[in-house]
Amino acid sequence: MANCLSDFPPGPLDKYRKLASFDWKQLSLFLNGEEFLNYRNELYNEILKYSVLLEQTDQTPTLDELRRKTTQKVFALKLVRDSVTARTNCNYADMSFAESSLAYLLDPSASVKRSVTFYMFTSVIASMGTERHRHFIENCLNGEILGCFGLTEIGHGSNTRGMRTTATYDPASRQFILHSPDFQAAKCWVGSLGQTATHGAIFAQLVTPDGIKHGLHAFVVPIRDSKTLVPYPGVKVGDMGEKIGLNGVDNGFIMFDQYHIPRENLLNKIGDVTEDGRYVADITDPNRRHGAALGNLSDGRINITSVNMCYLSKAVTIAIRYAAVRKQFSATEDDEEIPILEYQSHQHRLLPHLATFYAFRTFCKYLLEERDKFQLLLNKKSIDVHRITNTGLELHAISSACKSLAGWYARDAIQECREACAGHGYLKASGLGELRSNQDVCCTYEGENHVLIQQTSNWLLRLWPLVLKGKSVSTPLNTVEFLNRAPQILTSKFTPNSFEELTEPKNILDTFQWLVCYLLKLSFEKYESLKQHSLHSVESKAFWAKNDSQVFYAKSLSIAYIQHLILTAMSDKISKAADFKIKTVLEKLFALFAVTCLEKHIPFLYAGSYASGPTAAVLIQDSILRLCKSIKNDAIALVDVIAPPDFIVNSVLGYSDGQVYKHLEAAMLRAPGALSRPSWWKEITNWKKNIHSKL
Numbered sequence: 001m002a003n004c005l006s007d008f009p010p011g012p013l014d015k016y017r018k019l020a021s022f023d024w025k026q027l028s029l030f031l032n033g034e035e036f037l038n039y040r041n042e043l044y045n046e047i048l049k050y051s052v053l054l055e056q057t058d059q060t061p062t063l064d065e066l067r068r069k070t071t072q073k074v075f076a077l078k079l080v081r082d083s084v085t086a087r088t089n090c091n092y093a094d095m096s097f098a099e100s101s102l103a104y105l106l107d108p109s110a111s112v113k114r115s116v117t118f119y120m121f122t123s124v125i126a127s128m129g130t131e132r133h134r135h136f137i138e139n140c141l142n143g144e145i146l147g148c149f150g151l152t153e154i155g156h157g158s159n160t161r162g163m164r165t166t167a168t169y170d171p172a173s174r175q176f177i178l179h180s181p182d183f184q185a186a187k188c189w190v191g192s193l194g195q196t197a198t199h200g201a202i203f204a205q206l207v208t209p210d211g212i213k214h215g216l217h218a219f220v221v222p223i224r225d226s227k228t229l230v231p232y233p234g235v236k237v238g239d240m241g242e243k244i245g246l247n248g249v250d251n252g253f254i255m256f257d258q259y260h261i262p263r264e265n266l267l268n269k270i271g272d273v274t275e276d277g278r279y280v281a282d283i284t285d286p287n288r289r290h291g292a293a294l295g296n297l298s299d300g301r302i303n304i305t306s307v308n309m310c311y312l313s314k315a316v317t318i319a320i321r322y323a324a325v326r327k328q329f330s331a332t333e334d335d336e337e338i339p340i341l342e343y344q345s346h347q348h349r350l351l352p353h354l355a356t357f358y359a360f361r362t363f364c365k366y367l368l369e370e371r372d373k374f375q376l377l378l379n380k381k382s383i384d385v386h387r388i389t390n391t392g393l394e395l396h397a398i399s400s401a402c403k404s405l406a407g408w409y410a411r412d413a414i415q416e417c418r419e420a421c422a423g424h425g426y427l428k429a430s431g432l433g434e435l436r437s438n439q440d441v442c443c444t445y446e447g448e449n450h451v452l453i454q455q456t457s458n459w460l461l462r463l464w465p466l467v468l469k470g471k472s473v474s475t476p477l478n479t480v481e482f483l484n485r486a487p488q489i490l491t492s493k494f495t496p497n498s499f500e501e502l503t504e505p506k507n508i509l510d511t512f513q514w515l516v517c518y519l520l521k522l523s524f525e526k527y528e529s530l531k532q533h534s535l536h537s538v539e540s541k542a543f544w545a546k547n548d549s550q551v552f553y554a555k556s557l558s559i560a561y562i563q564h565l566i567l568t569a570m571s572d573k574i575s576k577a578a579d580f581k582i583k584t585v586l587e588k589l590f591a592l593f594a595v596t597c598l599e600k601h602i603p604f605l606y607a608g609s610y611a612s613g614p615t616a617a618v619l620i621q622d623s624i625l626r627l628c629k630s631i632k633n634d635a636i637a638l639v640d641v642i643a644p645p646d647f648i649v650n651s652v653l654g655y656s657d658g659q660v661y662k663h664l665e666a667a668m669l670r671a672p673g674a675l676s677r678p679s680w681w682k683e684i685t686n687w688k689k690n691i692h693s694k695l
């Protein structure tokens, strides 16, 4: 263990480090495991070999310079991963989380660009293509060609069925002809397309010579010559310009003008076109084909969940370390000033976010492992279609909710941490502003959160009729096994009378199971009633009933479902802790995450008659404060467990030595021109002569 984890430099954080009730190295080992820590160290050491990855600048570079540097980092990060995975035998879950906790925090733009260029492009080909496309994967992973993933269009994003780029088969030339009818059909937002991609996995409506549309299909589309980067005739490709974050990524647009590509470039796993122009597909139902075409997107969402949690970990590292050092006010004139971490409101602002990371850490590992098992299932020689379909659907339901929730949690945590660091948090050198701008888009890409989370409730709502008919509910990942007891659960009551009873893991999980059953029943009934009493046409009743039962119903259901799953994963992990001190602190974090979530569900507990009288609401609020207070002395050690290395924290407020003022002073003095007169100083002294009204 000593090799995996190094001690922190001495400094102002020592006071709180000494107050910790547990050994942070033991907790790190228990939470992460030796394999993860070793892999992360390997990754870290490999990163240190590339000077381009270590460059830090206080100044905002021009867009062009940022793009150039980011692209250099993309290649360096690819070499880092290739090298470490070639010599380390690490499981997928650990590898993936380590990537999020180092590469994504080091440079979000370069990591996102690397991901779309090399992995997203190849993963679409691997899952939707066949043997004839293998060379594209090999060439991309060798860096001969550079990929991108193009689905979104100017006029349509979430509504993928509305995409209007066409790929019409021409039997005479045995080619597909890609065409964008107008600007609204231009592919847009495509990462890496703006300046560098040579090939794209592009989604278009497949049309056969008889004029029949067969729905969205993916094609490998050559975009630029890989030797010159000059776009091919027939494509109009460009960069979308500056964004509010992730500016190292060249998000681009593309329009096709009767652009020909070989027939073989259709990724033909779900459907193919013969040389003479006949459409052939194993899946005959167009709806199922559409699902299959987009069904492999769970991977990205699972990764974004981890990435979000790593962003959150960086924010709480900065804000909690700063809170332990920053002092304001004293109780009396003679007393010493008090670290702001001692204030109740400050604890309440920061510590629930710390608990969120711990809750998600175990859950992310569980999720990444399930994703890995699913991949093995897909690769098996004897394919069990039924099991694959059902596992894919359950993973889709899980990833749709946890990607959304993780995005919202990280967004809120980063903003709270920025405000908690107040004035100095607003400095670029705090690192929080950039973190906020780069995380922001996690709520939008790979499925806009509000639209995406509907996928989870849709899946759950399909299970409720089984409960009503008294049939068994059985799903491959067993995430809703408790629905089989729904009738009993729905008659149960909130019984805790004390802090200890409320925070007991079994009672917490029971409460969340009640919430899921209640919200599922409520959402189902709301949907059915809206459908029945709808004034809309017969064909559109279900559509409007679904839309009108989201707020307070289906959305809350998806959230409660995923929170229950997160808590279950954490509770399982805690039950394996042999060290009493580690078990105790993890139980507190479990309870804090749980009661913070429950606080938002209080209206449901009363509306559903699960709780009555003031006890439940008062206990939940009291427990939040009590837990914050009792975690406070452990906060710095808990941060030490999850903090990235200093050069990745890269924040004057959040370094592990806690020398906030020393780093702050150095950063201010380093700022270009900090102590000099501006070159345009005469414009100030003569301003009355220089500034004139036009009139």
Ligand SMILES: Cc1cc2nc3c(=O)[nH]c(=O)nc-3n(C[C@H](O)[C@H](O)[C@H](O)COP(=O)(O)OP(=O)(O)OC[C@H]3O[C@@H](n4cnc5c(N)ncnc54)[C@H](O)[C@@H]3O)c2cc1C
Binding pocket: 116, 149, 150, 151, 152, 155, 156, 157, 158, 159, 188, 189, 190, 191, 246, 251, 441, 444, 445, 446, 447, 448, 449, 450, 451, 547
């Ligand atoms: C930085 C960045 C990188 C990206 N990278 C890529 C990429 O590499 N490849 C790619 O193909 N795409 C990419 N995207 C596009 C991204 O996937 C889309 O932005 C996303 O799918 C949402 O689509 P939209 O922006 O068109 O929003 P819309 O679908 O138009 O949604 C607009 C708003 O309406 C709401 N809304 C829509 N429908 C409903 C409904 N039924 N019920 C309730 N509310 C609804 C949404 O919640 C949203 O707030 C990227 C986007 C960004 C910002």
